[in-house]
Amino acid sequence: MELWYSEEQTENVRLSLKVKEQLFTGQSDFQKVDVFDTYEYGRLMTLDGLVMVTEKDEFIYHDMIVHIAMAVNPEIKKVLIIGGGDGGTARELMRYQGIEHVDMVEIDKMVCDVAKDFFPTISSELDNPRLSLYYEDGVAYMKGKKNQYDLIIIDSTDPVGPGEGLFTTDFYTDCFNALTDSGILVNQNESPVYEQFAREAIRANEKLKKIFPIVEVYQAQIPTYPSGYWLFGFASKKLHPLRDIQAEAWNQLNIKTKYYNTDLHLGAFALPTYVKEYIENGSI
Amino acid sequence: MELWYSEEQTENVRLSLKVKEQLFTGQSDFQKVDVFDTYEYGRLMTLDGLVMVTEKDEFIYHDMIVHIAMAVNPEIKKVLIIGGGDGGTARELMRYQGIEHVDMVEIDKMVCDVAKDFFPTISSELDNPRLSLYYEDGVAYMKGKKNQYDLIIIDSTDPVGPGEGLFTTDFYTDCFNALTDSGILVNQNESPVYEQFAREAIRANEKLKKIFPIVEVYQAQIPTYPSGYWLFGFASKKLHPLRDIQAEAWNQLNIKTKYYNTDLHLGAFALPTYVKEYIENGSI
The missing domain is CATH 3.40.50.150 (Vaccinia Virus protein VP39)
Structure with missing residues (x-):
């Protein structure tokens, strides 16, 4: 089984990153917070499903x-x-x-x-x-x-x-x-x-x-x-x-x-x- | 049904573009040539599955x-x-x-x-x-x-x-x-x-x-x-x-x-x- 995180950058464009594992998921009062460990970009934090930060870039x-x-x-x-x-x-x-x-x-x-x-x-x-x-x-x-x-x-x-x-x-x-x-x-x-x-x-x-x-x-x-x-x-x-x-x-x-x-x-x-x-x- | 063209940019990263229709596919003596009509980037030509050119960019x-x-x-x-x-x-x-x-x-x-x-x-x-x-x-x-x-x-x-x-x-x-x-x-x-x-x-x-x-x-x-x-x-x-x-x-x-x-x-x-x-x- 392969795990991929996919972001809908627009409704017609997606960027997908292959994931080793999901490390965290939570719902704050403001947004959904997730952490994934990706192969190419290291750890990735997303807010409401959008890339906020990766270790690599x-x-x-x-x-x-x-x-x-x-x-x-x-x-x-x-x-x-x-x-x-x-x-x-x-x-x-x-x-x-x-x-x-x-x-x-x-x-x-x-x-x-x-x-x-x-x-x-x-x-x-x-x-x-x-x-x-x-x-x-x-x-x-x-x-x-x-x-x-x-x-x-x-x-x-x-x-x-x-x-x-x-x-x-x-x-x-x-x-x-x-x-x-x-x-x-x-x-x-x-x-x-x-x-x-x-x-x-x-x-x-x-x-x-x-x-x-x-x-x-x-x-x-x-x-x-x-x-x-x-x-x-x-x-x-x-x-x-x-x-x-x-x-x-x-x-x-x-x-x-x-x-x-x-x-x-x-x-x-x-x-x-x-x-x-x-x-x-x-x-x- | 949704059609998407996905490029493996690396084995761990993919870019996907939503496609209206595929307009051409052919195999030359050198490579596979495909043309897709995408929503975001207009027409796209790929060679051996890699983006060569799009109308938009x-x-x-x-x-x-x-x-x-x-x-x-x-x-x-x-x-x-x-x-x-x-x-x-x-x-x-x-x-x-x-x-x-x-x-x-x-x-x-x-x-x-x-x-x-x-x-x-x-x-x-x-x-x-x-x-x-x-x-x-x-x-x-x-x-x-x-x-x-x-x-x-x-x-x-x-x-x-x-x-x-x-x-x-x-x-x-x-x-x-x-x-x-x-x-x-x-x-x-x-x-x-x-x-x-x-x-x-x-x-x-x-x-x-x-x-x-x-x-x-x-x-x-x-x-x-x-x-x-x-x-x-x-x-x-x-x-x-x-x-x-x-x-x-x-x-x-x-x-x-x-x-x-x-x-x-x-x-x-x-x-x-x-x-x-x-x-x-x-x-x-």
């Missing part, structure tokens, strides 16, 4: 959601993560000695518990004393926050289910207010390849552009996410991700990364023409 | 196998395509008025015939009078050629089956000799994500480095190829793909592309650290 997503902003402003001291329950984003942030404190607001405690139990290399910094972990709704948490964070990372699921409120204009406005005057917001922003994802990416981008003076989109290759091609948003009050990159300062920190480097940083913003046109036109 | 591969070299030397006049039976590479080349002649050597006439019958938007230039199409073995064709081409594009299948000889040192040496003194060779060079592909990519790169003074690797996101992340090789006698790019001259040609642009050209050579290390070390 998580470094790509976590490098790209953290180091781009940190290279633009290596002086960042206070960071907020919305979501990020597996701990990978916190792990990458903790490599910066200059970061004084990270608040992390994850709505679903089960995700963190499962990460600690089954993904020790990803969740390794969730008990770091520089991290405060709140099991709360990110949308509610942001209300009324002013001038507190140099960087906010929205490490969310897709804009359906528990992640939905994290793609709204109200939430982005609360984030803007919670940022310091050199503040940066980074969000995971879906794939441009499949129409339903692309529409969400464009919509989120349009909302950010109404609030932040600088909004740019960058890309990474994440094989286990739909289409393997993923976008991130970079929204900022004054620092530009290309003009203000502090490549030399970042390289002097000597942080070893498997995906990110400061040349790739520049290339990550050089989008294919069809993606540029989606973003410029605000529609497909 | 072919522009990415064909942009990237042609325009990188053409932007480095917009004066290219004589081109050789090895493989490329679907016609997409020839189509992109024919957009350059400065190209005087293209020779195309495709071992399998059935691939061209099927492309003409089922992929009219891809095969549209296969009857162009500036193109000479030879149904021959590319390895044999190259023997003894001297100083004839400004650009050779190896648009091959994987290094198993009919494509195998196109990944050898002897063949690359014949290509070197067939190139003019500003000659460029471009080859499709597999994915770095899965070990068996990555080993082939590294091996091909090591062979090229023994023959050509300039050898660089560049990348593109091709959703229907294994992992969605694909590499190309750029080998050259004297022109460097970054230092010698003629961005302004290329942009003045006003060739509309959906993927390639001259900013992306630079970004395409900014590889993730893990890929750079594979290539520098010559091993995984």
Whole structure:
């Protein structure tokens, strides 16, 4: 007998990974959480049947959601993560000695518990004393926050289910207010390849552009996410991700990364023409 | 009843596309050729069960196998395509008025015939009078050629089956000799994500480095190829793909592309650290 995990990336496309065994299944108040041990990608966590993280390719997503902003402003001291329950984003942030404190607001405690139990290399910094972990709704948490964070990372699921409120204009406005005057917001922003994802990416981008003076989109290759091609948003009050990159300062920190480097940083913003046109036109 | 085309990308990973109907199946002297009409990617041609081309994402591969070299030397006049039976590479080349002649050597006439019958938007230039199409073995064709081409594009299948000889040192040496003194060779060079592909990519790169003074690797996101992340090789006698790019001259040609642009050209050579290390070390 062969076991396979299959994700319906769209109703017409499936990615399937051969599985050694299922290690966990649970239903939290928010979503179904499963852990599989796969042959090609090591351990895999899914939320409501969608790939959240695998041991083999998580470094790509976590490098790209953290180091781009940190290279633009290596002086960042206070960071907020919305979501990020597996701990990978916190792990990458903790490599910066200059970061004084990270608040992390994850709505679903089960995700963190499962990460600690089954993904020790990803969740390794969730008990770091520089991290405060709140099991709360990110949308509610942001209300009324002013001038507190140099960087906010929205490490969310897709804009359906528990992640939905994290793609709204109200939430982005609360984030803007919670940022310091050199503040940066980074969000995971879906794939441009499949129409339903692309529409969400464009919509989120349009909302950010109404609030932040600088909004740019960058890309990474994440094989286990739909289409393997993923976008991130970079929204900022004054620092530009290309003009203000502090490549030399970042390289002097000597942080070893498997995906990110400061040349790739520049290339990550050089989008294919069809993606540029989606973003410029605000529609497909 | 639902029809799905499933590709075993590795023995542990499958990509499946929902199919409206199968339009063609045939066995040539070299390989099995199938055409499916898929919901997400339009028409799909497979060779021995592996994705060769789809209507939806072919522009990415064909942009990237042609325009990188053409932007480095917009004066290219004589081109050789090895493989490329679907016609997409020839189509992109024919957009350059400065190209005087293209020779195309495709071992399998059935691939061209099927492309003409089922992929009219891809095969549209296969009857162009500036193109000479030879149904021959590319390895044999190259023997003894001297100083004839400004650009050779190896648009091959994987290094198993009919494509195998196109990944050898002897063949690359014949290509070197067939190139003019500003000659460029471009080859499709597999994915770095899965070990068996990555080993082939590294091996091909090591062979090229023994023959050509300039050898660089560049990348593109091709959703229907294994992992969605694909590499190309750029080998050259004297022109460097970054230092010698003629961005302004290329942009003045006003060739509309959906993927390639001259900013992306630079970004395409900014590889993730893990890929750079594979290539520098010559091993995984």
